[in-house]
Amino acid sequence: AQSVSQHNHHVILSEAASLELGCNYSYGGTVNLFWYVQYPGQHLQLLLKYFSGDPLVKGIKGFEAEFIKSKFSFNLRKPSVQWSDTAEYFCAVNGGGTYKYIFGTGTRLKVLA
Amino acid sequence: EAQVTQNPRYLITVTGKKLTVTCSQNMNHEYMSWYRQDPGLGLRQIYYSMNVEVTDKGDVPEGYKVSRKEKRNFPLILESPSPNQTSLYFCASSLYRGSGANVLTFGAGSRLTVL
Numbered sequence: 001a002q003s004v005s006q007h008n009h010h011v012i013l014s015e016a017a018s019l020e021l022g023c024n025y026s027y028g029g030t031v032n033l034f035w036y037v038q039y040p041g042q043h044l045q046l047l048l049k050y051f052s053g054d055p056l057v058k059g060i061k062g063f064e065a066e067f068i069k070s071k072f073s074f075n076l077r078k079p080s081v082q083w084s085d086t087a088e089y090f091c092a093v094n095g096g097g098t099y100k101y102i103f104g105t106g107t108r109l110k111v112l113a
Numbered sequence: 114e115a116q117v118t119q120n121p122r123y124l125i126t127v128t129g130k131k132l133t134v135t136c137s138q139n140m141n142h143e144y145m146s147w148y149r150q151d152p153g154l155g156l157r158q159i160y161y162s163m164n165v166e167v168t169d170k171g172d173v174p175e176g177y178k179v180s181r182k183e184k185r186n187f188p189l190i191l192e193s194p195s196p197n198q199t200s201l202y203f204c205a206s207s208l209y210r211g212s213g214a215n216v217l218t219f220g221a222g223s224r225l226t227v228l
Contacts, residue, residue, distance in 0.1 A: 009153075044203065046217070090156060100214075102158070103148070105153060
């Protein structure tokens with residue numbers, strides 16, 4: 001069965017610190033990978049996605065993620081966080097050719113000004 | 114404005130009283146789906162629909178029904194709600210992409226409390 005693990009449930013950082021949020025998945029075939037973000041009081045929205053091609057993908061607001069197939073990972077990174085990055089972040093996986101979505105449990109990030 | 118609209122946004126009900134949460138999108142998306150969000154469990158997919166009259170179970174379909182009679186609407190039906198269905202519910206939609214799931218557009222969420 002497909003599963004997604006997000007290792008960090010709560011992260012607190014100071015502004016300008018670097019961020020890396022882990023995401024590992026379990027699925028044997030090709031995958032489509034997503035990071036979604038939920039800012040306080042706002043809808044869930046896409047940060048970035050990987051379908052194929054360059055395993056290093058860039059998203060909005062300076063976020064990037066790297067797909068490492070051998071490690072079944074899709075970690076999210078940002079070199080320098082801002083207070084406005086305070087939000088909950090969800091990794092999601094879809095097995096290629098299927099239409100089921102599996103989300104991780106989410107990581108709450110708090111950035112201190 | 115392109116959006117997914119859910120109603121009601123907040124609802125308190127009692128065990129066993131049937132309720133429907135509506136979901137409508139104005140983007141002509143083929144794919145629609147429902148999720149519940151619970152603390153420590155993230156989002157879990159309840160049902161999804163590839164197009165009109167085509168629906169399938171997600172990971173947690175027990176206690177829920179859906180229908181897709183029109184492309185724009187995908188209501189979630191709780192025939193006999195129970196307290197363990199107290200949760201935050203999200204509807205989402207996307208364009209069909211032949212090789213798998215596409216980027217989802219989410220609604221604002223519906224917070225349901227079952228007493």
